Amino acid sequence: MGEAQAQVQPQRRKSVRYDHRVNCDLKSVHKTMRATTLNISEGGICIKLTSFGSVDVDTVVAVQMQDSPLINGKVVWVNNRILGIVFIDSIKDHPELVALLKRLKG
Numbered sequence: 001m002g003e004a005q006a007q008v009q010p011q012r013r014k015s016v017r018y019d020h021r022v023n024c025d026l027k028s029v030h031k032t033m034r035a036t037t038l039n040i041s042e043g044g045i046c047i048k049l050t051s052f053g054s055v056d057v058d059t060v061v062a063v064q065m066q067d068s069p070l071i072n073g074k075v076v077w078v079n080n081r082i083l084g085i086v087f088i089d090s091i092k093d094h095p096e097l098v099a100l101l102k103r104l105k106g
Helices: 095-105
Strands: 023-027 032-040 044-049 060-065 071-079 082-087
Touching: 023 044, 032 095, 044 071
Parallel strands: none
Antiparallel strands: 023 032, 023 060, 032 044, 044 082, 060 071, 071 082
16 A cells, blocks of 8 residues: 655745734725734735624725724635735835734744
8 A cells, every 4th residue: 555645735925924813894895894813924914704794705805903004905715704815005005014013023
């Protein structure tokens, strides 16, 4: 019998993720939903929906964390109520986000 070969998936992430849990709003053209952030990076954010509703892959959304301006993104994956969102906006245009990531880096 042959040995099972492990499948190695290429790393798709370009930025280091940092655990960060705060309440946020996820806004699309038709609705606003409550969510909690799970982690964040320079390239995107992972959130868990806490209110009713759903979002499809490729939906353009805006995320608003506590006391921060909206940042636009696109949903790139969905797993039940957890969403992966890639930022469309450059984080350089969002000084609050740049400062947050600096704090999380330590």
